[in-house]
Amino acid sequence: MSENKAVKASAAGGRNTLARLGPLPWIGPAVVLILLVVVWPVVEMVLTSLHKxxxxxxxxxFNGVGRYQKLFDDPRFGQVMVWTVVWTVVVVALTMLISxxxxxxxxxxxPGRRYTRWALIAPWAASVIMTAIGFRWMLDEVAGVxxxxxxxxxxxxxxxxWLGDASHSKPWLIAVAVFVSLPFTTYTLLAGLQTVPxxxxxxxxxxxxxxxxxxxRVTLPLLRPSFLVALxxxxxxxxxxxxxxxxxxQGGPNADTSTSTVFMYLLGQTDIGESAAMSVVNFAVVIVMVLLFLKVSRWNEEG
Structure with a gap:
Protein backbone atom coordinates (compact mmCIF):
# COMPACT_ATOMS: atom_id res chain seq x y z
CA MET A 1 0.00 0.00 0.00
CA SER A 2 2.78 2.38 0.89
CA GLU A 3 4.43 1.71 -2.46
CA ASN A 4 1.17 2.48 -4.32
CA LYS A 5 0.78 5.71 -2.41
CA ALA A 6 4.36 6.67 -3.28
CA VAL A 7 3.72 6.00 -6.99
CA LYS A 8 0.51 8.04 -6.93
CA ALA A 9 2.24 10.89 -5.11
CA SER A 10 5.07 10.85 -7.66
CA ALA A 11 2.58 10.94 -10.56
CA ALA A 12 0.64 13.78 -8.93
CA GLY A 13 3.89 15.68 -8.39
CA GLY A 14 4.78 15.24 -12.07
CA ARG A 15 1.38 16.54 -13.14
CA ASN A 16 1.73 19.55 -10.84
CA THR A 17 5.16 20.31 -12.28
CA LEU A 18 3.76 20.21 -15.85
CA ALA A 19 0.84 22.39 -14.77
CA ARG A 20 3.22 24.98 -13.35
CA LEU A 21 5.20 25.00 -16.59
CA GLY A 22 2.01 25.78 -18.51
CA PRO A 23 2.40 25.80 -22.30
CA LEU A 24 6.22 26.03 -22.13
CA PRO A 25 6.84 22.34 -22.98
CA TRP A 26 4.77 22.76 -26.15
CA ILE A 27 6.13 26.10 -27.36
CA GLY A 28 9.67 25.50 -26.08
CA PRO A 29 10.97 23.83 -29.28
CA ALA A 30 9.54 26.65 -31.39
CA VAL A 31 11.15 29.27 -29.14
CA VAL A 32 14.52 27.49 -29.38
CA LEU A 33 14.18 27.32 -33.17
CA ILE A 34 13.39 31.06 -33.37
CA LEU A 35 16.38 31.87 -31.17
CA LEU A 36 18.70 29.80 -33.36
CA VAL A 37 17.33 30.74 -36.78
CA VAL A 38 16.26 34.37 -36.24
CA VAL A 39 17.71 35.99 -33.13
CA TRP A 40 21.22 34.54 -33.28
CA PRO A 41 21.83 35.53 -36.95
CA VAL A 42 20.58 39.06 -36.22
CA VAL A 43 22.98 39.38 -33.27
CA GLU A 44 25.86 38.05 -35.39
CA MET A 45 24.94 40.45 -38.18
CA VAL A 46 25.06 43.45 -35.82
CA LEU A 47 28.37 42.32 -34.32
CA THR A 48 29.87 41.80 -37.79
CA SER A 49 28.83 45.32 -38.82
CA LEU A 50 30.97 46.70 -35.99
CA HIS A 51 34.11 44.99 -37.29
CA LYS A 52 36.34 45.70 -40.24
CA PHE A 62 36.48 46.23 -33.77
CA ASN A 63 35.75 49.30 -35.89
CA GLY A 64 32.78 50.85 -34.09
CA VAL A 65 30.50 52.71 -36.50
CA GLY A 66 33.26 52.98 -39.08
CA ARG A 67 31.53 50.59 -41.50
CA TYR A 68 28.28 52.55 -41.19
CA GLN A 69 30.10 55.81 -41.89
CA LYS A 70 31.73 54.28 -44.94
CA LEU A 71 28.34 52.99 -46.11
CA PHE A 72 26.59 56.34 -45.72
CA ASP A 73 29.49 58.14 -47.44
CA ASP A 74 29.25 55.83 -50.46
CA PRO A 75 27.90 57.96 -53.37
CA ARG A 76 25.84 54.98 -54.55
CA PHE A 77 23.97 54.58 -51.24
CA GLY A 78 21.46 57.39 -51.86
CA GLN A 79 20.45 56.29 -55.33
CA VAL A 80 20.19 52.68 -54.18
CA MET A 81 17.77 53.58 -51.37
CA VAL A 82 15.67 55.80 -53.65
CA TRP A 83 15.41 53.04 -56.25
CA THR A 84 14.58 50.53 -53.49
CA VAL A 85 11.64 52.65 -52.36
CA VAL A 86 10.39 53.17 -55.92
CA TRP A 87 10.85 49.48 -56.70
CA THR A 88 8.95 48.34 -53.59
CA VAL A 89 6.06 50.79 -53.92
CA VAL A 90 5.51 50.28 -57.66
CA VAL A 91 5.83 46.48 -57.64
CA VAL A 92 3.58 46.02 -54.60
CA ALA A 93 0.97 48.49 -55.86
CA LEU A 94 0.78 46.88 -59.31
CA THR A 95 0.76 43.38 -57.82
CA MET A 96 -2.09 44.15 -55.42
CA LEU A 97 -4.14 45.95 -58.10
CA ILE A 98 -3.76 43.25 -60.75
CA SER A 99 -4.20 40.43 -58.24
CA PRO A 111 -15.76 28.20 -69.03
CA GLY A 112 -12.15 27.14 -68.54
CA ARG A 113 -11.84 28.67 -65.08
CA ARG A 114 -10.01 25.60 -63.75
CA TYR A 115 -7.35 25.78 -66.47
CA THR A 116 -6.77 29.50 -66.06
CA ARG A 117 -6.28 28.96 -62.32
CA TRP A 118 -3.74 26.25 -63.08
CA ALA A 119 -1.97 28.52 -65.56
CA LEU A 120 -1.55 31.19 -62.89
CA ILE A 121 0.39 28.75 -60.74
CA ALA A 122 3.18 28.45 -63.37
CA PRO A 123 5.19 31.54 -62.27
CA TRP A 124 4.83 30.35 -58.67
CA ALA A 125 5.93 26.78 -59.42
CA ALA A 126 9.05 27.83 -61.32
CA SER A 127 12.21 29.03 -59.59
CA VAL A 128 12.32 32.84 -59.43
CA ILE A 129 15.98 32.93 -60.47
CA MET A 130 15.18 30.60 -63.39
CA THR A 131 12.34 32.88 -64.47
CA ALA A 132 14.60 35.93 -64.25
CA ILE A 133 17.32 34.27 -66.33
CA GLY A 134 14.69 33.20 -68.87
CA PHE A 135 13.52 36.78 -69.28
CA ARG A 136 17.15 37.94 -69.51
CA TRP A 137 17.71 35.66 -72.48
CA MET A 138 14.43 36.67 -74.11
CA LEU A 139 15.51 40.32 -73.86
CA ASP A 140 19.04 39.67 -75.12
CA GLU A 141 20.12 42.16 -77.78
CA VAL A 142 21.60 39.55 -80.14
CA ALA A 143 19.71 36.29 -79.60
CA GLY A 144 16.63 37.45 -77.71
CA VAL A 145 13.26 36.39 -79.06
CA TRP A 162 16.81 46.26 -73.06
CA LEU A 163 18.95 45.40 -70.04
CA GLY A 164 21.95 47.48 -71.06
CA ASP A 165 21.06 50.62 -69.12
CA ALA A 166 18.89 51.55 -66.15
CA SER A 167 16.27 53.49 -68.12
CA HIS A 168 15.39 50.42 -70.20
CA SER A 169 15.96 47.70 -67.60
CA LYS A 170 14.03 49.13 -64.64
CA PRO A 171 10.57 48.80 -66.26
CA TRP A 172 11.40 45.21 -67.22
CA LEU A 173 12.60 44.42 -63.70
CA ILE A 174 9.33 45.76 -62.31
CA ALA A 175 7.28 43.77 -64.84
CA VAL A 176 9.04 40.48 -64.02
CA ALA A 177 8.76 41.12 -60.27
CA VAL A 178 5.01 41.67 -60.64
CA PHE A 179 4.74 38.56 -62.81
CA VAL A 180 6.29 36.28 -60.17
CA SER A 181 4.33 37.94 -57.32
CA LEU A 182 0.88 37.53 -58.85
CA PRO A 183 0.14 33.85 -58.03
CA PHE A 184 0.54 34.04 -54.24
CA THR A 185 -1.26 37.39 -53.98
CA THR A 186 -4.11 36.37 -56.27
CA TYR A 187 -4.76 33.12 -54.42
CA THR A 188 -4.61 34.86 -51.05
CA LEU A 189 -7.24 37.38 -52.16
CA LEU A 190 -9.27 34.64 -53.87
CA ALA A 191 -9.36 32.69 -50.60
CA GLY A 192 -10.63 35.83 -48.89
CA LEU A 193 -13.35 36.34 -51.50
CA GLN A 194 -14.57 32.78 -51.13
CA THR A 195 -15.12 33.27 -47.40
CA VAL A 196 -17.67 36.04 -48.00
CA PRO A 197 -21.14 34.55 -47.38
CA ARG A 217 -19.16 48.58 -49.04
CA VAL A 218 -19.41 44.80 -48.73
CA THR A 219 -16.66 42.97 -50.61
CA LEU A 220 -13.68 45.19 -49.84
CA PRO A 221 -14.36 45.54 -46.08
CA LEU A 222 -14.80 41.76 -45.72
CA LEU A 223 -11.68 41.20 -47.83
CA ARG A 224 -9.60 43.46 -45.59
CA PRO A 225 -7.88 40.72 -43.50
CA SER A 226 -6.71 38.82 -46.58
CA PHE A 227 -5.73 42.05 -48.30
CA LEU A 228 -3.59 43.15 -45.36
CA VAL A 229 -1.86 39.78 -45.11
CA ALA A 230 -1.03 39.83 -48.82
CA LEU A 231 0.12 43.45 -48.65
CA GLN A 250 23.17 41.70 -61.40
CA GLY A 251 22.43 45.20 -60.12
CA GLY A 252 24.34 46.90 -62.93
CA PRO A 253 25.49 48.84 -64.63
CA ASN A 254 27.37 50.56 -61.77
CA ALA A 255 24.74 49.50 -59.22
CA ASP A 256 22.12 51.60 -61.07
CA THR A 257 19.51 48.83 -60.78
CA SER A 258 20.62 47.55 -57.36
CA THR A 259 18.14 47.56 -54.53
CA SER A 260 19.49 47.61 -50.98
CA THR A 261 19.53 43.79 -50.85
CA VAL A 262 21.51 43.43 -54.08
CA PHE A 263 23.77 46.28 -53.02
CA MET A 264 24.42 44.47 -49.75
CA TYR A 265 25.58 41.41 -51.69
CA LEU A 266 27.84 43.50 -53.94
CA LEU A 267 29.44 45.15 -50.90
CA GLY A 268 30.12 41.73 -49.40
CA GLN A 269 32.52 40.95 -52.23
CA THR A 270 34.98 43.60 -51.00
CA ASP A 271 33.97 44.54 -47.43
CA ILE A 272 31.96 42.09 -45.32
CA GLY A 273 31.68 44.59 -42.45
CA GLU A 274 30.10 47.21 -44.70
CA SER A 275 27.82 44.56 -46.17
CA ALA A 276 26.71 43.62 -42.65
CA ALA A 277 26.04 47.31 -41.94
CA MET A 278 23.82 47.40 -45.02
CA SER A 279 22.07 44.29 -43.69
CA VAL A 280 21.35 46.04 -40.39
CA VAL A 281 19.93 49.04 -42.27
CA ASN A 282 17.71 46.72 -44.32
CA PHE A 283 16.51 44.92 -41.20
CA ALA A 284 15.70 48.21 -39.48
CA VAL A 285 13.81 49.51 -42.52
CA VAL A 286 11.69 46.35 -42.72
CA ILE A 287 10.82 46.48 -39.01
CA VAL A 288 9.90 50.18 -39.16
CA MET A 289 7.94 49.70 -42.38
CA VAL A 290 5.86 46.86 -40.98
CA LEU A 291 5.21 48.58 -37.63
CA LEU A 292 4.12 51.79 -39.35
CA PHE A 293 1.88 49.89 -41.72
CA LEU A 294 0.25 47.91 -38.93
CA LYS A 295 -0.33 51.09 -36.94
CA VAL A 296 -1.82 52.98 -39.87
CA SER A 297 -4.00 50.06 -40.93
CA ARG A 298 -5.12 49.44 -37.33
CA TRP A 299 -4.46 45.72 -37.65
CA ASN A 300 -5.99 44.86 -34.29
CA GLU A 301 -9.10 46.96 -34.71
CA GLU A 302 -12.26 45.10 -35.54
CA GLY A 303 -14.25 46.47 -38.43
Missing amino acids: IDGLGIDYG LGLAQLFNQQF FNTLMVDLHLIHHPVA AEVYEAAKVDGATPWQTYL VINLINVFNSFPVIWGMT
Missing part, protein backbone atom coordinates in the same frame (compact mmCIF):
# COMPACT_ATOMS: atom_id res chain seq x y z
CA ILE A 53 36.34 42.51 -42.33
CA ASP A 54 37.58 42.42 -45.90
CA GLY A 55 36.22 40.37 -48.76
CA LEU A 56 38.51 37.45 -47.89
CA GLY A 57 37.04 37.23 -44.38
CA ILE A 58 40.08 38.64 -42.57
CA ASP A 59 38.90 40.38 -39.39
CA TYR A 60 40.91 43.52 -38.58
CA GLY A 61 39.12 43.98 -35.28
CA LEU A 100 -7.41 42.00 -56.95
CA GLY A 101 -8.81 41.99 -60.48
CA LEU A 102 -7.65 38.42 -61.15
CA ALA A 103 -9.08 37.18 -57.85
CA GLN A 104 -12.41 38.80 -58.67
CA LEU A 105 -12.32 37.16 -62.12
CA PHE A 106 -11.44 33.70 -60.80
CA ASN A 107 -14.21 33.97 -58.22
CA GLN A 108 -16.75 34.02 -61.04
CA GLN A 109 -18.09 31.05 -62.97
CA PHE A 110 -16.86 30.91 -66.59
CA PHE A 146 11.70 39.69 -77.99
CA ASN A 147 14.00 41.76 -80.22
CA THR A 148 13.46 39.34 -83.10
CA LEU A 149 9.68 39.64 -82.76
CA MET A 150 9.75 43.42 -82.47
CA VAL A 151 11.97 43.77 -85.54
CA ASP A 152 9.84 41.35 -87.58
CA LEU A 153 6.73 43.34 -86.69
CA HIS A 154 8.57 46.57 -87.67
CA LEU A 155 7.94 48.03 -84.22
CA ILE A 156 11.66 48.78 -83.88
CA HIS A 157 14.26 49.25 -86.61
CA HIS A 158 17.14 47.45 -84.89
CA PRO A 159 17.65 45.27 -81.77
CA VAL A 160 17.71 47.14 -78.46
CA ALA A 161 19.81 46.34 -75.38
CA ALA A 198 -23.55 34.63 -50.32
CA GLU A 199 -26.28 35.87 -47.93
CA VAL A 200 -24.43 39.17 -47.55
CA TYR A 201 -24.64 39.83 -51.29
CA GLU A 202 -28.31 38.85 -51.31
CA ALA A 203 -29.02 41.28 -48.48
CA ALA A 204 -27.20 44.07 -50.31
CA LYS A 205 -29.19 43.34 -53.46
CA VAL A 206 -32.46 43.42 -51.51
CA ASP A 207 -31.44 46.79 -50.06
CA GLY A 208 -31.05 48.15 -53.58
CA ALA A 209 -27.26 48.44 -53.65
CA THR A 210 -25.64 48.67 -57.07
CA PRO A 211 -22.84 46.22 -57.98
CA TRP A 212 -20.25 48.98 -57.46
CA GLN A 213 -21.72 49.93 -54.08
CA THR A 214 -21.77 46.26 -53.08
CA TYR A 215 -18.12 45.89 -54.04
CA LEU A 216 -17.00 48.99 -52.14
CA VAL A 232 2.44 42.98 -45.67
CA ILE A 233 4.01 39.81 -47.10
CA ASN A 234 4.49 41.50 -50.49
CA LEU A 235 6.12 44.53 -48.88
CA ILE A 236 8.65 42.35 -47.10
CA ASN A 237 9.27 40.02 -50.04
CA VAL A 238 9.67 42.75 -52.64
CA PHE A 239 11.86 44.91 -50.42
CA ASN A 240 14.15 41.91 -49.78
CA SER A 241 13.91 40.60 -53.35
CA PHE A 242 17.20 39.37 -54.78
CA PRO A 243 16.70 36.76 -57.57
CA VAL A 244 14.85 38.96 -60.09
CA ILE A 245 17.41 41.77 -60.17
CA TRP A 246 20.45 39.54 -59.81
CA GLY A 247 19.24 37.13 -62.48
CA MET A 248 18.54 39.87 -65.01
CA THR A 249 21.08 42.68 -64.45
